[in-house]
Amino acid sequence: DQWGEQNFVHDNPHGGDEGDNRHENEQKVYNEEQAPDGVVNNDGGDAKQVQHEQAPKPRPHIPTSTTPNPNAPGEMGKAVIIKKEDLSPEERKKYDAGFQKNAFNQYASDMMSLHRSLPDVRDKECRDFKYASHLPDTSVVICFHNEAWSVLLRTVHSVLDRSPAHLIKEIILVDDFSDMDHVKKPLEDYIAKLGKVRIVRAKKREGLIRSRLLGASVATGQVITYLDSHCECTEGWLEPLLDVIAKNKSNVVCPVIDVIEDENFKYDFSSARGTSIGGFDWNLQFNWHPIPDHERKRMKTPFDPIRSPTMAGGLFSISREYFEFLGTYDPGMDIWGGENLELSFRIWMCGGTLYIVPCSHVGHIFRKRSPYKWKPGVNVVKKNSIRLAEVWMDDYKNYYYERFNHVLGDYGDVTSRKELRKRLQCKSFDWYVKNIFPDLFIPGEAVASGEIRNQAQSQCLDSSVDHNAMNKPVKMWPCHNQGGNQYWMLSKNGEIRRDEGCFDFTGQGQVQMYTCHGQKGNQFWEYRADGHLMHVNSQRCMELSGDGQSILMEPCGNKIRQLWLWKRKDGS
Numbered sequence: 001d002q003w004g005e006q007n008f009v010h011d012n013p014h015g016g017d018e019g020d021n022r023h024e025n026e027q028k029v030y031n032e033e034q035a036p037d038g039v040v041n042n043d044g045g046d047a048k049q050v051q052h053e054q055a056p057k058p059r060p061h062i063p064t065s066t067t068p069n070p071n072a073p074g075e076m077g078k079a080v081i082i083k084k085e086d087l088s089p090e091e092r093k094k095y096d097a098g099f100q101k102n103a104f105n106q107y108a109s110d111m112m113s114l115h116r117s118l119p120d121v122r123d124k125e126c127r128d129f130k131y132a133s134h135l136p137d138t139s140v141v142i143c144f145h146n147e148a149w150s151v152l153l154r155t156v157h158s159v160l161d162r163s164p165a166h167l168i169k170e171i172i173l174v175d176d177f178s179d180m181d182h183v184k185k186p187l188e189d190y191i192a193k194l195g196k197v198r199i200v201r202a203k204k205r206e207g208l209i210r211s212r213l214l215g216a217s218v219a220t221g222q223v224i225t226y227l228d229s230h231c232e233c234t235e236g237w238l239e240p241l242l243d244v245i246a247k248n249k250s251n252v253v254c255p256v257i258d259v260i261e262d263e264n265f266k267y268d269f270s271s272a273r274g275t276s277i278g279g280f281d282w283n284l285q286f287n288w289h290p291i292p293d294h295e296r297k298r299m300k301t302p303f304d305p306i307r308s309p310t311m312a313g314g315l316f317s318i319s320r321e322y323f324e325f326l327g328t329y330d331p332g333m334d335i336w337g338g339e340n341l342e343l344s345f346r347i348w349m350c351g352g353t354l355y356i357v358p359c360s361h362v363g364h365i366f367r368k369r370s371p372y373k374w375k376p377g378v379n380v381v382k383k384n385s386i387r388l389a390e391v392w393m394d395d396y397k398n399y400y401y402e403r404f405n406h407v408l409g410d411y412g413d414v415t416s417r418k419e420l421r422k423r424l425q426c427k428s429f430d431w432y433v434k435n436i437f438p439d440l441f442i443p444g445e446a447v448a449s450g451e452i453r454n455q456a457q458s459q460c461l462d463s464s465v466d467h468n469a470m471n472k473p474v475k476m477w478p479c480h481n482q483g484g485n486q487y488w489m490l491s492k493n494g495e496i497r498r499d500e501g502c503f504d505f506t507g508q509g510q511v512q513m514y515t516c517h518g519q520k521g522n523q524f525w526e527y528r529a530d531g532h533l534m535h536v537n538s539q540r541c542m543e544l545s546g547d548g549q550s551i552l553m554e555p556c557g558n559k560i561r562q563l564w565l566w567k568r569k570d571g572s
């Protein structure tokens, strides 16, 4: 066993933690306004910024055969642990530049084989499963804007190495106007010897949505499979996806997305039973949820395809004919964001079904920030989201619009998308919510809402529910009447919440903000007629501390510090 070398780790230090990774990813900043300083990015608009890189020559020790050296860095999905202090100043510079440019550890990736091995992460039942003998073939479309060489090609090789050859009609690389030199002639030369791989190039920066449309326009496979440009497909990933489409063309399928860690390229996977489904919040952000009970009941085994209200967006397969029938994507959407919810709503509302297939696993590098340049001065995600809300969400769009006081700004023309909805005779968003995502929290159904003011002192329950305040105690703060961090809703099932953040009390310690789980338990509260806020499990009541700064959880009693004013829906 050669894994004892200091550069590698044996086991999984974050075993079962992939949910947290995902959560962190949801919270990452994707606004132009908040883009990190000093990131060298180019969208073709500014020639001075163009960095001329050397086409990376594969390092001599990187095996290029399909039988890699089992002792090479990262094999079997292991982490590549690099001690930065041990690097020469020169190498350290490379290391930092790699991170800066990609928001993942390019230096580590460059050390790994383009064919690195991964464990067979499938559950045994999946390995034994017999798929239909005649599966449709697929075009794999991979769009990229300035992707690192080793990461992009590892994506390509993982498709070629781990899919039955007859099912891969072609791989289409769509270059969304990258300016890195390695994606030009060196990439063309490299893929020429791979056969099935071709490249199409956008003539200007189109963003991932129109780039995907460009890829689809030249695809010839029966199915189109989209992948991000920093993925690794595992053994047997493709057959279970195509099998579900073979059963019904209107089935759209996503693999389980495993986490490839941005810091060290460790491949973290979850079992079928640990799979999550896709949802969204009223900021129209995609998020993950546990499989709801009603869906578990519907599934015959834990390995059946799981119905999912939404998809993450980057990794899925769809019949090419059905994709066209459904109206592909909204070409008015720029750069990034919104297209995943738009397509998800459209699939369900217009007669299709969206599944996550637990037997199919593909790894994706989850990053903490977006490394490339966005459109200056435009909130692209907001614009894209308004386009989808206008067309698909009916009156529910107002829950989103309330967040910016209905100041929509210029979101372009959506007439043709509205016509599409009419032509396809799609169902209402209300139908979607009630039938496909019944667990979604509807702000209009809150039993109480607004600030929660203590009766002894004008102090209010206060907390942000962004990623920084998650898993931290709820605070007390002077009431400010502005809503914001003091705006709370009482859900029908007893949660005190905003977005995906819920008051959570374990029976000891403090009341914390925690991701809502909809299972009552530690998140089950009762707002009593007399003004007590009682935690049902522990039968304790929230009490303002003597100094007015914090919340105590005390036996319920006749104390004014335990009484809270909160506006109920019925006005009482």
Ligand code: LR7
Pocket (backbone or CB within 6 Å): 025, 143, 144, 145, 146, 147, 176, 206, 207, 208, 211, 227, 228, 229, 230, 257, 312, 313, 314, 315, 335, 336, 337, 338, 339, 340, 364, 370, 372
């Ligand atoms: O202008 C661009 N042009 C591009 O070609 C911007 C991006 N891209 C490419 C980029 O190189 C990458 O291959 O588009 C792909 C997606 O961009 P990422 O990797 O920066 O995005 P992401 O992984 O953070 O974003 C997720 O949400 C997006 C919403 O628009 C897309 O749907 C992404 O495909 C999607 N990724 C996934 O679903 C993987 C799992 C992540 C989760 C949850």
Ligand code: MN
Pocket (backbone or CB within 6 Å): 228, 229, 230, 314, 364, 365
């Ligand atoms: Mn991605």
